[in-house]
Amino acid sequence: MAKLTMVQAINLALHQEMKKDEDVVVLGEDVGVDGGVFRVTDGLIDEFGEERVMDTPLAESGIAGFAIGMALYGLKPVAEIQFSGFAYIAFHQMEAHAARLRGRSGGRFTVPMVLRMPYGGGVRALEHHSESREAYWAHTPGLKTVIPSTPRNARSLLVSAIRDPDPVIFYEPKASYRAFKEEVPDEEETFPIGESQIVREGDDLTVIAYGAMMRPTLEAADKLKEDDGIDCEVIDLLTISPLDDAKFTKSAQKTGRILVVHEAPRSFGPGAEIITRLVEKSFVYLEAPVRRVTGYDVVIPLYQREFDYLPGVDRIVSAARETLDFKA
Amino acid sequence: MPRKKIDLKYDIDYLSILDKDGEVDSDLEPDIDDDRLLDLHRAMLLGRRFDERMLKLQRSGKIGTFAPIHGQEASQLGAVACLEEEDWLVPSFRETAAEIWRGKAMENVLLAYAGFNEGAHVPKGVNNLPVSVPVGTQALHAVGIGYAMKLKGKKEVAMVFFGDGATSEGDVHEAMNFAGVFQTPTVFICQNNHWAISIKRSHQTRSETIAQKALAYGMPGIQADGNDALAVYAAAKEAVDRARAGDGPTFIECVTYRMSVHTTADDPKRYRSDEEVEKWKERDPIDRFQKYLKDKDLLSDDAIEALESEIKDEIKAAVKGWEKRMAELTDKTGMFDNVFAEMPPYLAEQKEAFEKTLSS
Ligand SMILES: Cc1ncc(C[n+]2csc(CCOP(=O)(O)OP(=O)(O)O)c2C)c(N)n1
Ligand SMILES: [Mg+2]
Numbered sequence: 001m002a003k004l005t006m007v008q009a010i011n012l013a014l015h016q017e018m019k020k021d022e023d024v025v026v027l028g029e030d031v032g033v034d035g036g037v038f039r040v041t042d043g044l045i046d047e048f049g050e051e052r053v054m055d056t057p058l059a060e061s062g063i064a065g066f067a068i069g070m071a072l073y074g075l076k077p078v079a080e081i082q083f084s085g086f087a088y089i090a091f092h093q094m095e096a097h098a099a100r101l102r103g104r105s106g107g108r109f110t111v112p113m114v115l116r117m118p119y120g121g122g123v124r125a126l127e128h129h130s131e132s133r134e135a136y137w138a139h140t141p142g143l144k145t146v147i148p149s150t151p152r153n154a155r156s157l158l159v160s161a162i163r164d165p166d167p168v169i170f171y172e173p174k175a176s177y178r179a180f181k182e183e184v185p186d187e188e189e190t191f192p193i194g195e196s197q198i199v200r201e202g203d204d205l206t207v208i209a210y211g212a213m214m215r216p217t218l219e220a221a222d223k224l225k226e227d228d229g230i231d232c233e234v235i236d237l238l239t240i241s242p243l244d245d246a247k248f249t250k251s252a253q254k255t256g257r258i259l260v261v262h263e264a265p266r267s268f269g270p271g272a273e274i275i276t277r278l279v280e281k282s283f284v285y286l287e288a289p290v291r292r293v294t295g296y297d298v299v300i301p302l303y304q305r306e307f308d309y310l311p312g313v314d315r316i317v318s319a320a321r322e323t324l325d326f327k328a
Numbered sequence: 329m330p331r332k333k334i335d336l337k338y339d340i341d342y343l344s345i346l347d348k349d350g351e352v353d354s355d356l357e358p359d360i361d362d363d364r365l366l367d368l369h370r371a372m373l374l375g376r377r378f379d380e381r382m383l384k385l386q387r388s389g390k391i392g393t394f395a396p397i398h399g400q401e402a403s404q405l406g407a408v409a410c411l412e413e414e415d416w417l418v419p420s421f422r423e424t425a426a427e428i429w430r431g432k433a434m435e436n437v438l439l440a441y442a443g444f445n446e447g448a449h450v451p452k453g454v455n456n457l458p459v460s461v462p463v464g465t466q467a468l469h470a471v472g473i474g475y476a477m478k479l480k481g482k483k484e485v486a487m488v489f490f491g492d493g494a495t496s497e498g499d500v501h502e503a504m505n506f507a508g509v510f511q512t513p514t515v516f517i518c519q520n521n522h523w524a525i526s527i528k529r530s531h532q533t534r535s536e537t538i539a540q541k542a543l544a545y546g547m548p549g550i551q552a553d554g555n556d557a558l559a560v561y562a563a564a565k566e567a568v569d570r571a572r573a574g575d576g577p578t579f580i581e582c583v584t585y586r587m588s589v590h591t592t593a594d595d596p597k598r599y600r601s602d603e604e605v606e607k608w609k610e611r612d613p614i615d616r617f618q619k620y621l622k623d624k625d626l627l628s629d630d631a632i633e634a635l636e637s638e639i640k641d642e643i644k645a646a647v648k649g650w651e652k653r654m655a656e657l658t659d660k661t662g663m664f665d666n667v668f669a670e671m672p673p674y675l676a677e678q679k680e681a682f683e684k685t686l687s688s
Contacts, residue, residue, distance in 0.1 A: 033599045034526035057496035057532055058463055058524050086462055088500070123390045124443065126421075126591075128461045267674065296678045301663045303392055303443030308660050308682070315685060 009151035009306065010040050010116075010172065013158040016050050016188060024162060025070065027054040028063055028080030030197035037082055038118060038177055040282055049061060064090035068098050071113040072295040076162055084171065085128030091136065098167040099142030114161045118174035119147075120212045120263060123308050124303040131263040131300055132211075136167040136227035138241035138273075140194055145240040147171045147212040151182040153238060164193055164313040171240075173212035180215075196244040198251070201233030205320055208274055209261040210237035212309060217261050220316035230324060245277040252278050256287035257323045263310050266294040288326035293319045340540045342551045345558040348611045350377025358562040362626055368557060369621055370411050371400040374615050374639050376570045379588075379645050381440065382424075391441040398554070399587030400519055400544060402613035404489065405429055406560025407517045407580070408452025410568040411487055416477075418470040418488040422519065426489070430456050434646035435653055442650070444657055449512040464490050464497035465511060467516065471503045474512030474577070485571040487515040487564075493524025495538055501545075504579065508545040513571035516542075516579040517566065519554060520585035526599035542579035554582030555613040558620070585611070585654045657660070 004012065018024045026044055028036070029258040032055035035042030045053040056063050060081055067077035081087040098111045100153055121130035138145045146161055146168055148154035154172065161168040199214070200221055209217040214236055233251050237244070251260055258278060260271040271292040293311045300309045343542045345356045358366075379398050385391045397404070404426040408417060417423075417430050422438055431454060439447025440459070447460045460466035470488030477484040494500050495518060507514045509655060518538050542549025548570075552563040560582055567578035585608040589596055596605075621627035664671065664679040671679070 029524075030526045032526075035598070037525065037593070055527055055531060058493040058527065059496045059498065061498055062496070068622060127459075129450075172437055228422055266678070269604070296663065296682065298663045298667055302440070302445050304657075305443070305445070305660060309663060318685075324429055 001161070001183050001185050002185045004151045005178045005181050006151045006154045006259045007038055007040050007177045009155040009182070009184045010158055011042055011044075012184065013155045013162075014041060014044060015047065015242055017051065017162045018044065019158060020184070021076065023074060023173065024051075024076045024078060025052045025054065026078050026080070027067060027091045029056060029082050030057055031055060031080050036080060037172065040116075040172075041080065042252045046137040047132045060086055060090040061093055064093035064098070067115070068093060068101075068111055071098075071111045071167075072101070072109050076099065076112050078114045078116060078162060079118040081115060083129050084117040084133065084212070085131050087117055089268050090115065094137075094143060094167065094169070094213055095140050099140050103142065109213065110165055110242060111167045112165050113172050114158070114168045116158075116172060118172045118177070120173050121300050121306045122175035127302065130306060132262070132295065134171050134240050135264055135269050137171075138270060139242040142167070144168045144242065145171065146238065147173065147211040147240055148238065149173065149176065149211055149236055152184050152189075153191055153197075153236075155184050156189040157193065157238060158287050159188065160190045160193050162189070171211065173213040176215065191238070194239050194242045194244055196239070198233060198239045198247060199230060200231040200234040200257070203232045204255060204264050205257045205259060205324055206233045206235065206255045207259045207261060207316070207320065208237065208248050210240065211263070213263055216311060216313045216316055220313045220320065223313065223317055224320055228321070230320070232320070236304045243273060243277065245274075245281065248274065249281040251280060256285050257326075258286070258290045259293065259316070260290065261293045261311055261316055263295045265297045265321075266292060267297050269294055271294055287328070288323050291319045293324050298307045337546070338543055338548050340537055340543070340549055340551060341481035342553075342561045343563050344556055345562060345603055346556045346616050346620050346687055348616065350557070350616040350623070352620055352623070356562065358558055360561065361601045366619060367672045368405055368561075369627065370639070371425060371429050372557065372617060373635060374642070375401045375405065375428065376614060377639050378643055379424065381647070382438070383588070383592070385647075386440070386441075390548055391438060392443050393591050393593050394441045395591045396588035397422055397424050399585050399608065399613065400521055402557035402617065403519050403554030403560055403582035403584040404517070406557040407489075407515070407564040407582070408485060409561055411485065412483075414455065414484050415568075416470070416473050416484070416486040418466050418473070418486055419457065419459055420466060420490050420494070421459045421461055422491065423489050426572040427456060430458060430600060433568070434643065438647065438650040438654055440463060442654060444654065445662060446657060463615055464494035464500040466490070467494070467500045467503035468506065470516075471510070471512050471577075472516050474507065474514040474571070475510050477513055478574075481563060483572050485513045485568050487517060487568070489517045489519060490525060492518060492520040492522065492529050493527060493532055494518070495541060501541075504542065504545040504547070504577075507577035508547050508625050511576040513574070514577040515567045515571055516577065517564070518579070518581045518582055520581050521584050522684075523586050523590065523600065525590045525594060528600075537581060539579060539581035546578060547579055549579040551579070551581045551583060554584030555611045555616065557613060557617045560599060571601070582644040584613075
């Protein structure tokens, strides 16, 4: 058991899986000698060599397509895209082939790969380094989209993603990479893909969030308790797709009031799907309009204004209060 | 004969005019008037000093991440010096000196790196695209722009910059292929600075030169000493003239070196040796060019000193201007502007909700 940052925890998962299974290979831009621009793959090349830890040419479509080929042959590639903002060139390979080959070949061919990438704002970066566009991936049939929120669940989810028989998009909240540490057990730990987690129980309001938004969401829940005596039930989605709607629809039946938080742009974002499921499955229990606290429908601005775009504690608290105050 | 060597239309030349000690090959010396030479020198020096200033500003937290140009002054300025105002500059993210040559205000450069979107805004009528961060993607734009120039019967040129790493991206190859097929007035400038973050040039492609990639797309390619302002200028002039005359695209590989960090978020000690960097110091593009200008009696130590102090003042004034601009930029709603020509109702609602969060 050691206290690790998310970067260290992901690194631990990669180390242990590579050690355990020689079919696991790591590839991407600067993942070898440099250990990744965020040091997520630090030390892997020393331990496993450059045949299993590949510094690739600068080509995202190449990385994705090459990884698909390796996966088709039976390897388990864990490919890194340096920032999610550069993954769109890889999107075509993932959508056209990774997501479809199982179906197209009637199960003869499968693509057990992971495409990891840091996403999200709040780190004073350049353009294209701060966005949150998980909806593109989640909207794609045949791809799983996972977004951890803490060192421990990042580690266990990545292990599960590597072992998953299907392609997994692993979206890492870079704002949480080094923001805090958590105890992570040395021994192997997995967490099922497709399952959300109730991280705080309460009867008054259900708040659904994931990734980097978990921290302001939990802080807002503390504040609502302290200032207003409100008990929030907070659900960490962990997997965006396939979406686990069992826990939040059940929670809605208890609280009747729902808030969804994400930093992705509002329109057609994950919140839209979550709320539709609620309306489909828990409609009669809802006591107030379901609210969203999200990024705006704009490109996230450069760093002077990025916190104007990103949902913060204040926006979450005031939306929660409005939801709680609603009377039909 | 069933098997023989195929004669291709183009060969790949290497061009060097000033050697590493600044001695000129007078047979190859391009015809550039004295004022232009001095302008070029001034821009190189300013590019270097401004870069140094930005690094200090970054290290003290006043600006965010940026990509230094140190060592690449000749390879970008020698090229843009061949453009006319109506031509188009399509930069990547490491052409700050070229952008300044083309009229971008230093205070805007600072503003953008200090995290204000306003810094990237381009004044009406100016033909310089904003910085393009996604590697290599902008190459295709320079081909489309070139095609449009041709269609409109204009004798204009689009010049695009990218790095050695970018030549691995499909977009760059698609751009070169389109340029060849449509014979567009496009000049491709590849600043081969030997590194793409931690990936060395030899690991990026097995090609002996990057310039030879031009052959596959049916366009002339040339490798120039990128730390030799005259060689870059001469190669670029030939390419720009060719494009303007309607004779199609050219690919130029400028062999240079990234003397500094990749960006300020990078630590090159993890992947390259100090000795390698030291070796390239001897090939400094500014030292060489100054030697040449002194030999031509266009420059003296006194003149350099005076110029240094003039540049210092200019940078100081830009920093002042930038600080003033930052203080004036109080409107936080800019992110909602220019999403579309007209703001749709849902966005207007979001803007209003955002304004409410500001007042509460
Ligand atoms: C499409 C894309 N992938 C990855 C990155 C991250 N990145 C920024 S610069 C860079 C290396 C670029 O190398 P090169 O083309 O040689 O240009 P240089 O930085 O040396 O000027 C990388 C990988 C990016 N900006 N865009
Ligand atoms: Mg380079």
